[in-house]
Amino acid sequence: MLIFTLKRFALAALILFVAVTLMFLMIRAVPGDPVQIMLGPRATPELQARLTAELALDQPIFRQLIIFYGNMLQGDLGTDVFSGRAVTQIVFQQLPFTLELIFGSIIWSAGLGIFLGAYAASYPNTLIDRMVAIASVSFVAAPAFVVALLSLLLFAVHLRWFPAIGAGNGFWDRMEHLVLPSFAIGLSWVGYIARLVRASMLEVLGEHHIRTARAFGLAERRVVLVYALRIAILPVVTVIGVGMGFLLSSAVFAEIVFARPGLGKLVIDSITTRNYPIFMGSVLVSTGLFVVSTALADLINAWLDPRARSAK
Amino acid sequence: MTDVLLEIDNLSVDYETARGDLKALRNISFDVRKAEIVGIVGESGCGKSTLISSILRLIAPNTRFRSGEIRFDGSDLLKATEREMRALRGDEISIVFQDPMQTHNPVLSVGQQMIDIQHRSKAPKGEKREKAAQMLAAVGIPDPEARLDQFPHEFSGGMRQRIAIAMALMSEPNLLIADEPTTALDATLEVQIIERLQELQREMDCAILFISHHLGVIAELCDRVVVMYAGAVVESGDVRKIFHEPKHPYTRRLIECDPGHIKTRARILPTIPGEVPDLANIPDGCIFRDRCNQATERCMAHVPPLESVGEEHMAACWLNHEEVTA
Numbered sequence: 113m114l115i116f117t118l119k120r121f122a123l124a125a126l127i128l129f130v131a132v133t134l135m136f137l138m139i140r141a142v143p144g145d146p147v148q149i150m151l152g153p154r155a156t157p158e159l160q161a162r163l164t165a166e167l168a169l170d171q172p173i174f175r176q177l178i179i180f181y182g183n184m185l186q187g188d189l190g191t192d193v194f195s196g197r198a199v200t201q202i203v204f205q206q207l208p209f210t211l212e213l214i215f216g217s218i219i220w221s222a223g224l225g226i227f228l229g230a231y232a233a234s235y236p237n238t239l240i241d242r243m244v245a246i247a248s249v250s251f252v253a254a255p256a257f258v259v260a261l262l263s264l265l266l267f268a269v270h271l272r273w274f275p276a277i278g279a280g281n282g283f284w285d286r287m288e289h290l291v292l293p294s295f296a297i298g299l300s301w302v303g304y305i306a307r308l309v310r311a312s313m314l315e316v317l318g319e320h321h322i323r324t325a326r327a328f329g330l331a332e333r334r335v336v337l338v339y340a341l342r343i344a345i346l347p348v349v350t351v352i353g354v355g356m357g358f359l360l361s362s363a364v365f366a367e368i369v370f371a372r373p374g375l376g377k378l379v380i381d382s383i384t385t386r387n388y389p390i391f392m393g394s395v396l397v398s399t400g401l402f403v404v405s406t407a408l409a410d411l412i413n414a415w416l417d418p419r420a421r422s423a424k
Numbered sequence: 425m426t427d428v429l430l431e432i433d434n435l436s437v438d439y440e441t442a443r444g445d446l447k448a449l450r451n452i453s454f455d456v457r458k459a460e461i462v463g464i465v466g467e468s469g470c471g472k473s474t475l476i477s478s479i480l481r482l483i484a485p486n487t488r489f490r491s492g493e494i495r496f497d498g499s500d501l502l503k504a505t506e507r508e509m510r511a512l513r514g515d516e517i518s519i520v521f522q523d524p525m526q527t528h529n530p531v532l533s534v535g536q537q538m539i540d541i542q543h544r545s546k547a548p549k550g551e552k553r554e555k556a557a558q559m560l561a562a563v564g565i566p567d568p569e570a571r572l573d574q575f576p577h578e579f580s581g582g583m584r585q586r587i588a589i590a591m592a593l594m595s596e597p598n599l600l601i602a603d604e605p606t607t608a609l610d611a612t613l614e615v616q617i618i619e620r621l622q623e624l625q626r627e628m629d630c631a632i633l634f635i636s637h638h639l640g641v642i643a644e645l646c647d648r649v650v651v652m653y654a655g656a657v658v659e660s661g662d663v664r665k666i667f668h669e670p671k672h673p674y675t676r677r678l679i680e681c682d683p684g685h686i687k688t689r690a691r692i693l694p695t696i697p698g699e700v701p702d703l704a705n706i707p708d709g710c711i712f713r714d715r716c717n718q719a720t721e722r723c724m725a726h727v728p729p730l731e732s733v734g735e736e737h738m739a740a741c742w743l744n745h746e747e748v749t750a
Contacts, residue, residue, distance in 0.1 A: 320526040326482055327521075328514030328541040328591070342531045417531055418575040 113421060116414055124407040128399055135395045136177060139388065146386040150193050163193070167388055180392065189396065190389035199393035203378070207397060209279050210374040213366060214359045216290045217298035222352055225302045226345065229309025233344075234336055236314060244306060251303030256362035260296035260369040267292055277371040293370045297362040301355060305348060313344040346417055353409025357402040429631050430456040430479070430599055435492035437471075437478055445488070446704045447655060448474040452492070453730065454650045454660050456599065461625065461632040463646035463663070465639060465678065469700055471655040472635045476601050479633075480519060481509045496599070514541055518592035519601040523608050524585035528576035534560075534587055535572030541591055559590040563620055582613040586620065593624055600625075601633045606641065614638075618645055639682040643667055648736070651675045654700045654711045657730055661737035671739035673716045710742070718743060 147160050147169065164170050167190075168179050183190065189199035232244040268276035280289035316322065317340050325339045326332075364376030375394050382391040414420045437449040449471045456462045464472055477483050479494055481501060494501040496517065501509065521527045529537055538556035545552060553572065560568035563586040576584060585605060592600055602621070606614040618641055625632055636642055642649055643663060650660040651672065659672040670676045677696045679685055686694070698715035701707060710716070710723040722742050730740040 320521060320523060321529045323482060324521060324527050324588075325529065325540075326513070327480055327519045329510045329512070330514075330540060330543060331510075334540075334543075339529050339532070343529075418533075419530055419577050 113414065116421065117411060120407050120410055124403045128396075128403045131399045131403070132392075132396055133177065135399070136180060136392060137173070139383070139386075139391055140173060140176075142383075142386070144386070146388060149386045167193075184396070189393040192390055193387050194385075199389045202390065203375070203393045203397050206373055206375050206378050206394075209372060210360070210363055210367070210376060210398075211401075212279075212286070212290060213293055213297070213363050213372070213374060214356060216294035217301065217359055218352060218355070220294065221298035221301035222305055222348070225305025226309050226341075226348065228302070228306040230313055230336065230341055230344070232306065233310045233313035233317060241310075244310070248303035248306040252300050252307070253303075254300060256297045256300060257365040257369065259299050260293065260366050263292050263296050264369060279372050279374075289370075289372075293363075293366040293372060296369070297359060297366050301359075304355075305351070308348055308351060309344060312347050313340060316340045316344045319343075342416065346413055349409050349412050349416070350406075353406040356405035360398050360402060427457045428455050429458045429460075429497065430633070431493070431495040432475075432479075433493045433495065435475075435478065435494060436490040437474055438488045438490055439474075439484070440486040440488055441704065443704045447706055448703060449478070450656045450706075451730075452652075452655075452657055454657060456631050456633055458598070459625075459629045459631055460648065461634055461646045463642035463649045464633065464635045464652060465637060465642055465649060466652035467637065467700065469654075470652045472652060473603065474655075475652075476519065476603055476633070476635065479601065480513055480517060481506075482513075514592075514597075515544060515595045516597055517599045517601065518595060518597040519603065520585070520588045520592045520605045522604040524581050524588055524605075525608065527588050528584060530576055533573050533575055534579070538572070538587075538591055538594070541594065544595075555594065556590075559594050560587065562593075562624065563587070563590040564616075565590075582609055582617070585609060585613075585617060589617070589621060589624070593628060593630075596628050597630055599631050599633065601635070603635045604637070605634075606638070607636070614641065621645070639667075639679060640684040651678070655703055656711055657738075657740065658712065659737075659739040659741075660730075661734075661739075665734065665737045671733045671737065671744055672712075672741045673718055673743070674712050675739075677715075710740075 147163050147167075148155070151160060151163060168176050171179070187200065189203070191198055192202055195202075228244050228248070232241040235241055264276055267273045274291050275285075275289050276292075278289060280286040317336075322335060322340055325335045330339070360376070363374060364380060366372065367374040367376040368380070375398050378390060378394045379398070381387070382394060432452050432454055435449055435452040436447070439446040439448050452471075452475065454462070464475070466472055474487075478487070478489070479496075479501065481504075489502050492502075496512070501512075504512075528534065532540075535553060535556055538559070539549060539552045542552045542555065547555075556572060557568040560571065565571060565583060565586060571579075576587075579587065585608075589605070605621070606617050609617065621632070622645060632645075634642070634646055646663050648661060649663050649666045651658050651666065651674065653674050659666060659670065659675045666675060667679065670679060674696075681694050681696060683693065696715055701711060701714065707714075708727075709725050710719070710728050713719040713723040716723065720742065726742075728740045728742045728745075730738050731744070733739045733744050
């Protein structure tokens with residue numbers, strides 16, 4: 113298990129390196145002189161030259177990359193062009209809001225999705241199953257930003273059940289502020305996970321060992337919830353790990369619509385202002401988040417599935 | 425007749441399919457007495473599996489019981505509630521399935537599964553675990569205490585089948601159903617498993633319904649045999665009588681085709697020509713007539729009844745009625 117963990121994290125580091133390098137090159141491929149955009153048309157040539165030197169933009173791109181990684185390994189992601197504050201400080205200030213949003217969404221959508229999927233699989237081709245199917249597919253089909261806007265209008269503006277904007281202060285206030293955004297980006301995951309769990313559950317329920325469990329008179333509830341679900345859940349864990357990446361991108365919408373602070377908003381703002389240090393910092397952290405969550409999913413899988421544990 | 429444990433009486437089972445009803449079992453009758461080993465032989469698709477899943481009532485949703493009774497200890501299992509059935513399964517009736525590689529849950533340890541099936545016992549967990557270890561030792565698994573923590577994929581096929589037998593015998597059932605328990609294993613393992621099963625049967629005094637298409641194993645192990653063909657019983661009775669003086673052409677051909685029976689070197693192994701008829705569209709007459717080299721006019725028109733052809737010996741063939749036709 114230890115070797116498996118180490119191998120998995122080595123792979124994670126490699127993925128992170130490739131992804132971040134790619135983003136580093138891509139932002140530099142965006143047209144327009146970054147220094148001019150950052151400083152505006154009225155900046156003096158001296159100021160422009162200073163910033164160019166500061167960001168090492170006068171160096172060849174390969175050298176820029178080496179400088180970036182060199183600083184990164186020392187824990188230095190540069191300073192914000194505008195405020196002069198350390199990028200690490202800014203990014204880690206925003207990170208909790210995004211994490212809150214993503215975990216909030218995953219927890220409720222995976223919980224509900226697994227329940228609906230397992231329930232539908234226990235009563236295949238009944239009215240309940242069909243209703244779950246229709247609901248799931250509709251949830252999947254609804255784009256996160258549409259759900260975000262509509263739920264904002266309905267629950268916050270019209271019904272006034274939940275606050276419309278911001279992230280709130282104090283635990284309960286923050287939870288209240290979390291409801292609508294996590295509803296918006298989690299909804300399609302409910303449908304997706306429910307379909308996945310149903311399919312995987314039906315497959316497992318047809319396997320021979322389930323017949324064995326029943327042949328020993330085990331209670332149906334135990335057969336479904338322990339003997340079948342433990343196996344049916346495995347592909348879902350992997351999907352949730354990868355899903356963190358998708359949730360990061362839907363979080364961008366939610367953060368804009370609900371005017372929430374967070375990584376997504378930070379990335380968007382930094383791209384439009386060509387704020388390279390902030391951009392690279394937030395990209396690094398969100399890529400890291402994604403890579404760590406897929407690695408964690410694999411580890412959870414290995415922990416749940418003894419076959420995977422000894423295979424590697 | 426108090427020594428009868430399981431009575432299958434005129435049982436007919438259909439599968440509802442898009443092509444119409446598939447008549448998987450037709451008028452099956454036989455019984456299993458207490459502490460007796462009864463073998464069921466037949467080709468694939470003859471209804472052996474339908475029969476055992478009917479006894480345990482672990483059936484596919486499109487299964488329909490058309491007629492007959494399955495009496496266990498005098499009460500009809502087809503009329504029992506699901507709750508009553510669940511109380512029997514793994515307690516008075518246990519089963520060992522065919523494929524040991526897929527019969528255990530892959531993500532739960534063997535010990536966990538063996539503890540789980542003792543769900544009726546109120547004993548503390550430690551005691552259940554001890555009992556599981558004892559059972560593993562009884563089926564010849566070395567170092568059972570440590571192996572309880574291992575998962576099924578860490579055992580070989582032969583060991584897994586022994587674990588399955590240990591699990592099935594844990595509740596000291598009155599009836600053990602063994603569904604081709606050795607088909608997936610190689611010959612040496614087969615002998616070991618059969619011998620172990622025989623020993624445990626003598627110890628526990630339980631009846632065994634042993635399904636196999638290996639005639640050698642049946643002859644070795646069983647007291648009585650039921651020969652099935654295409655969803656019907658064609659011959660049944662004492663194992664020696666069936667093997668020495670078979671009264672149905674199908675049984676005769678089956679014995680001829682058994683590789684253990686072939687004494688001289690042959691280039692081509694003998695087979696029974698033809699195919700099992702379509703069970704959704706059963707032709708008139710004897711079910712075996714198309715593959716029978718002794719079929720007559722009468723076989724084309726009428727189904728031969730399963731009748732006594734001697735003491736402890738029944739067969740369903742018009743050839744045993746010659747005195748009537750002649």
